[in-house]
Amino acid sequence: MKYLDEFQNPELARRLLGEIRATVTRPWALMEVCGGQTHTIIRHGIDQLLPEEVELIHGPGCPVCVTPLAVIDQALEIAARPEVIFCSFGDMLRVPGTDRDLFRVRGEGGDVRVVYSPLDALKIAQQNPHREVVFFGIGFETTAPPNAMTVYQARKLGIRNFSMLVSHVRVPPAIEAIMTSSSCRVQGFLAAGHVCSVMGTDEYPALADRFRVPIVVTGFEPLDILEGIRRTVRQLERGEHTVDNAYPRAVRPDGNPAARAMLADVFEVTDRSWRGIGTIPASGWRLSDRYRDHDAEHRFSVGGITTREPAACRSGEVLQGLIKPHECQAFGTTCTPRTPLGATMVSSEGACAAYYLYRRLGSTPTPLEATPVV
Amino acid sequence: MCLAVPGKVMEIEERDGTRMATVDFGGVVKEVCLEYVPDLVVGDYAIVHVGFALQRLDEESARRTLELFEELGLLQEEFGDPWEAAAAREAIQAQEARK
Amino acid sequence: MSDTTSQTPTTAQGPRDLPTVDITGWTCPAPLRETPRVVMGHGGGGALSAELVQQIFVPAFGGELLAQLGDSAVFALGGQRLAFSTDSYVVRPLFFPGGCIGDLAVNGTVNDLAMSGARAAYLSCGFILEEGVEMPVVAGVADAMGAAARAAGVEVATGDTKVVEAGRGDGVYLNTAGIGVIPPGVDLRPQRVVPGDVVIVSGDIGVHGVAIMSVREGLEFGVEIESDCAALGGLVQTMLAVTPELHVLRDPTRGGLAAALNEIATASATGVVIDERAVPVPPAVANACAILGLDPMYVANEGKLVAFVPREHADAVLDAMRAHPLGAGAAVIGEAVAAHPGMVVARTPLGGTRVVDLPLGEQLPRIC
Numbered sequence: 088m089k090y091l092d093e094f095q096n097p098e099l100a101r102r103l104l105g106e107i108r109a110t111v112t113r114p115w116a117l118m119e120v121c122g123g124q125t126h127t128i129i130r131h132g133i134d135q136l137l138p139e140e141v142e143l144i145h146g147p148g149c150p151v152c153v154t155p156l157a158v159i160d161q162a163l164e165i166a167a168r169p170e171v172i173f174c175s176f177g178d179m180l181r182v183p184g185t186d187r188d189l190f191r192v193r194g195e196g197g198d199v200r201v202v203y204s205p206l207d208a209l210k211i212a213q214q215n216p217h218r219e220v221v222f223f224g225i226g227f228e229t230t231a232p233p234n235a236m237t238v239y240q241a242r243k244l245g246i247r248n249f250s251m252l253v254s255h256v257r258v259p260p261a262i263e264a265i266m267t268s269s270s271c272r273v274q275g276f277l278a279a280g281h282v283c284s285v286m287g288t289d290e291y292p293a294l295a296d297r298f299r300v301p302i303v304v305t306g307f308e309p310l311d312i313l314e315g316i317r318r319t320v321r322q323l324e325r326g327e328h329t330v331d332n333a334y335p336r337a338v339r340p341d342g343n344p345a346a347r348a349m350l351a352d353v354f355e356v357t358d359r360s361w362r363g364i365g366t367i368p369a370s371g372w373r374l375s376d377r378y379r380d381h382d383a384e385h386r387f388s389v390g391g392i393t394t395r396e397p398a399a400c401r402s403g404e405v406l407q408g409l410i411k412p413h414e415c416q417a418f419g420t421t422c423t424p425r426t427p428l429g430a431t432m433v434s435s436e437g438a439c440a441a442y443y444l445y446r447r448l449g450s451t452p453t454p455l456e457a458t459p460v461v
Numbered sequence: 462m463c464l465a466v467p468g469k470v471m472e473i474e475e476r477d478g479t480r481m482a483t484v485d486f487g488g489v490v491k492e493v494c495l496e497y498v499p500d501l502v503v504g505d506y507a508i509v510h511v512g513f514a515l516q517r518l519d520e521e522s523a524r525r526t527l528e529l530f531e532e533l534g535l536l537q538e539e540f541g542d543p544w545e546a547a548a549a550r551e552a553i554q555a556q557e558a559r560k
Numbered sequence: 561m562s563d564t565t566s567q568t569p570t571t572a573q574g575p576r577d578l579p580t581v582d583i584t585g586w587t588c589p590a591p592l593r594e595t596p597r598v599v600m601g602h603g604g605g606g607a608l609s610a611e612l613v614q615q616i617f618v619p620a621f622g623g624e625l626l627a628q629l630g631d632s633a634v635f636a637l638g639g640q641r642l643a644f645s646t647d648s649y650v651v652r653p654l655f656f657p658g659g660c661i662g663d664l665a666v667n668g669t670v671n672d673l674a675m676s677g678a679r680a681a682y683l684s685c686g687f688i689l690e691e692g693v694e695m696p697v698v699a700g701v702a703d704a705m706g707a708a709a710r711a712a713g714v715e716v717a718t719g720d721t722k723v724v725e726a727g728r729g730d731g732v733y734l735n736t737a738g739i740g741v742i743p744p745g746v747d748l749r750p751q752r753v754v755p756g757d758v759v760i761v762s763g764d765i766g767v768h769g770v771a772i773m774s775v776r777e778g779l780e781f782g783v784e785i786e787s788d789c790a791a792l793g794g795l796v797q798t799m800l801a802v803t804p805e806l807h808v809l810r811d812p813t814r815g816g817l818a819a820a821l822n823e824i825a826t827a828s829a830t831g832v833v834i835d836e837r838a839v840p841v842p843p844a845v846a847n848a849c850a851i852l853g854l855d856p857m858y859v860a861n862e863g864k865l866v867a868f869v870p871r872e873h874a875d876a877v878l879d880a881m882r883a884h885p886l887g888a889g890a891a892v893i894g895e896a897v898a899a900h901p902g903m904v905v906a907r908t909p910l911g912g913t914r915v916v917d918l919p920l921g922e923q924l925p926r927i928c
Contacts, residue, residue, distance in 0.1 A: 088487035088847045090467040090506060090523055100910050102533040123464055132912015176511075177853075194597040203777055203852070204512030206494060229465065232497055233513040244477065281465045284508055284516040307465075309910055310530060336523040337467075337508045337516050346497045346515065443917070464853045483780075487847040490780040 090336070094308035095131075103313035104136055107320055111140045115323050116272045117316060118265070120258060121227075121279035122149030123307050125438055131309045141316060144272065145405070145412075145438035147261055147364060148279055150226040151178045152402070152438075155360040158254040159184040161389040162223055165252065166192045166199050168387070172215060174208035175223040177201045185394050205237035205251075212241070212249035221383045224251040229281040231255045231372060232346035235353035238374065238381050252383040253374050256359055258282050259290040260370035266298040270409055275319040277305040277312070280334040285350075287342030291330045299328045306334035353378055363402045405438050412442040419443060465510035467518045468493070470503050484509060603650075605814025606919035630749070631672040631810070634742065641744075643678035645669055646737035652730050654697065657771045658786025661734055662704030664862060667791045668813065669738040670712045674796040675809045675865065677748045678740030682717040683709065685736045689721065690729035701732055712791035714738065745804040750827035750868075752807040757896040758874035759832065760867045762795065762881060763889030764788070765817050766845040769859035777852065785844045790863030795886045799867065802880045807868040811861070815919045818857040820866050821904045822918040828868075832904045834894035834916065857906075858919050868896060 119125060125145045128134055134143050147153055163184045166173035173189070180189040180201065193199040198218075202208050205222050212220035224234040234251060241249040258279055265271055278291060283304045295302045301322035305315030315333045322328065332338055350372070359371025374382045383389075401415045412418050422432050423443060432439040468484035473495065475481070480495040484507065491512070495501055498514045506518035601608040618627055625633040632645035649665045670680040685705065689698060709716050767788040774781060792811065799806060808828070812820035817839070825832045841856045849856050863886060869877045874892065881887030904916040 088466065088843075088850060089469070090518060090520075091487075091850060093523075093527055095909065096530075097909050097911070099527070099530040099533075102530060106533050130908070130914060131910050132908045132914055133910065135912045136910060190599045190601070191597065194599045206512055229510055229515065232515065233494075233511045236494065236496055236513065240477075240479065281508065281510060281515065284465070314526070314530070336519045336526060339516070343497055343516055345499065349497070466850050486851055488781055488844045489847045489851060491851065492778065 091308060094306070094310040096310065100136075100309055100313055103310060103317055107141065107313065107317050108138045110317065110324055111138050111320050112324060114140045114142065115274050115320055116142045116144055117275045117277060117319050118144040118146045118273040119277040119305070119312070119315075120146040120148045120262065121277075121282070121307075122146075122152070122438075123281070124277060124279070124305065124312060125149070127307055127309060127312055129442065133309060133312055137316065141320060143316075146276075147265075147361065148227065148258065149438070150230065150256065151182055153256060153361040153364065154179070154182065154225050154254050155362050156184065156394040157360070157392055158252070160392045160394055161384065161387075162252055163187060163189065163192055164389050164392065165221055165383060165387050166197045167195065168197075168219070170219050172198045172200060172211055172218050172220045173223070174200050174202045174205075174211060174220065176225070179223055179225065185392075205234050206240075209237050209241055209246060209249055212246050213244075216248060218248065219386075220249050221387075222249070222251045224253040224255065227256055227258060227279065227282050228286045228350075229279075229284070231350055231354065232285055232343070235346075235349045238353055238378050239349065241381050242378060247380070250381045250383040250386050251374065253354075253372065254359070255354065255372040256361065257356075257370050257372065258286075259294060260367050261361070261364075262294055262302075264364070264367045264370070266294070266300065272409070273300065275301040275323055276303070277315040277319060278302050280304055280306040280311070280338060283332075283334070283338045283342065285343050285346050287347075288330055288332065288338065288340050295328050295330050301328050302330045304330070304332045304334050304338050306337065363405075402432070402439065412439040415439075465508045465515060467506050468509050470495075470501050470505050470507060470514075473501075473503060482514070484514070603814075604919065604923075605819055609814075610918075630676065632676040632678065634676050634678075641742040642739055643673045643676040643742055644737070644739050645672035645676075646735065647672060649734040649736075650730065651772065653772075653775050654701065654731055656775050656787060657784060658768075659789040659862075660701060660704050661732055662701035663708035663789055664787075665734040665736045666705050666708035666712060666714070666716075667789050667862060669736040670714055670791045670793055671811045671813075671862075671865075673738050673740040674791075674793045675748065675811055676742060677746035677796065677800060677804075677806075677809070678742045679797065680712060680714040680738050680740040680791075680793055682715050683736050683738045685716055685719045685734065687719070687721045688729060688733040688735075689723045690731050691723055691726040693731045697731060701734070708791065712793055714740075714791075714793075743800065743804070746800055746806075747804075748806060748808050750808045750824045753824060753828035753830050753868045753896050754807070754870075755830055755896050755898040756871050757807055757830075757868040758871055758892055759821075759834070759894040759896065760869055760874065760878055760881065760890055761812075761817065761840065761893050762792075762865045762867075762887045763863075763891075764840045764842045764845070765812070765861055765864060766841060766849065766856040766859035768862040769816065770845045770848045772860075773848065773852065779848055779851070781844055781848075785842075785848075788861060788863035790886055792863065792865055792886060795865065795881065795884050798880050798884045798887070799877055802876045803870075803873045805870055805873060806877070807870065809865050809867050811865050813860050813862060816856070816858040816860055817866060818855070818904065818916045819919055821916065824866075824868065825904050826902045826918075828896070829901045831897040831900040831902070832894060833897050833899075834904065834906045836906045837909050838891055838893045840889055840891050854923050857916055858923050871895075 159182055165171055166189055189199050208220060208222040238251055291302045301319050303315045303319045305311055318331050318333050354372035355375045356369050357371050357373045358366055358368050360366045379385055404410045405412055466486055468486040471483045471485050473482045480499060482493050482495050483490055484493040493509050494513045498507055498517055501507055507514035508516045508518055602612045632643040634643050647668045649661050651661050654661045673680045771785050771787040808824055810820040821832050845856050878890055881890035906914050906916050908914060
């Protein structure tokens, strides 16, 4: 695919790695914020190719992982109702609630459907006027505009049987929470490129300044990731801490004004609980009062759910970058993608699942790993 | 988060008052909503996420980025090709395993 | 962009209480260790399917042949070695680009037999029809079955039909079983794989799965992508004519190449190393997977095989495959190794490595 394949070129990757190697003089801990970036890093083995001074800490940017348990339980309760067609992105189906997941709800007779786009759910609502169609609106600033547009369209077209269960989250407050945590080791950020495609970059200079960390807006292909790392390391080595854009082909400073305007109309900022991390002030979006008629939480009155999280897993620490997935006792033993203890093991973007799928080799030393690659 | 891929706008039409396009992703064609990037024209590339164009892809900028990568120093010569190195180790292991 | 210091508040709210993040106090989600009911993943050909078979079917049936869990059961009867296999087909939509449930049902069972080296001789077929399904649909499926059987040189010798109430089936479900004779000297089993064996795939992967998904997910293809559904008996005979010393064959259907390689690695207790650059993935498959967030290694095929061949025969077998129409795109993709037994490792184009795991259940479009 044009503009994808070129940014996977092994020869150019080699040059970028050479530059990083030539630049780095001492250890640095960088956090890639976005789960999509984690996926690319593990999928291509990029962390194995980096000089050992550069450590990548996987951030909390997997929307599936951080969706709070209470919201998952609400989703499960709504999805189990006979009048409901519950539509979701594929990744949410295996995320465990307190005692079941959406797959199990479907096995018990619930009408749970995987859609590619929220507009597909709206179409299902138009085709099934006598059913309640609910879309599970999760995601970061990238996914929020499509969901906002879908709610907007539902209201405009008067599709009354469509509603959305919203649990959107925002990146900048999460960066702030990570940096103010006493155990924080992060020295530089690869910011999530597609979040910035929507939101622009004007929320970041204040963070870079306050915490004295470089923040480099980074794309998702292997060369993009390497370029993000190269620019972050260069700043760190020079003692700089500015906001830099390493993904200019998709990110403008002011983002996408039309999308931001729609977000401001459909959503309002709210405190949000992040699974495994806790409540972060002003870190989420909920539907604004104007769109209350399409708010599934309101329509189905699913408050007062008692949730229960078990204690075994340390996904909170993984999400904060305090430990690597394989440093958790449960990793690969009691916790696997088949039997996830934490949401980070469920989503293919989750740091634990990514490690399990692509990096288990690293946790059991073999001759392949014994020799440093490159 | 945010699996978004670049595609080329092939055709644009209004549907139910919404600006929609057929977008080509290297031979795979999908319907995409253009409401957020209304000034896209046929032939432009866009970053598409869950059926929505979220940003125009700046082709000039992409070209410049790749040029920059091309110009980067050639220090890696001394490190050799990582793939060849790994394959060579694999061959040695295979030989040892057969012994 | 450079170092600007514009003070944009990150929130519209007043003074902020930042969360005190107490790491030791964090808790995690409940495990879902058991599935009390069948979920779709139990039919996905991955880990869930394997558990269902191991935990319920094998203990219930007993029997040594079943416990071998090959694509076919292989046994001696009347002085000949026979392969016997069965498969059920529940594909939606019934007709898809490049085929339909009918040719799928014939070719699937013929291929299961072929993977044990057997030439398919006879098939049975069971139709489960849904009340109300249109007669031309049934006729279309049956015609496709007949044509596929003739092409594969196999006879549909016995059959059965049942009808379920409207709403209790997807139009047509099919089951086929088949039986065939294994030529003397042929012994295809994963246990025969040894380090050094060369791994060959017979052509482009992921085509069938993407053709099906194109219909389900509303993807159109500039260049029409059609299912690769085909009977592989002829290709297998061509390969065996080079040498009967092939070690193991698999048709990477559900769960794709990843599942087939993992099954072989586990059963043979050898490691498998794949060069991702050598795996033939057509651009349309790669791009469809990029959009949906899927990995081509996990996408189903219906007319491809993967072979583990002794190194000394690899070149000759590859040449013979490439001379056959169903093996024209054959390629060496890796080898069996002594390291990491039971594990499949891919060398990425950048020179890193990744573990290619057994898929859990069905692959779902990943968007975020």
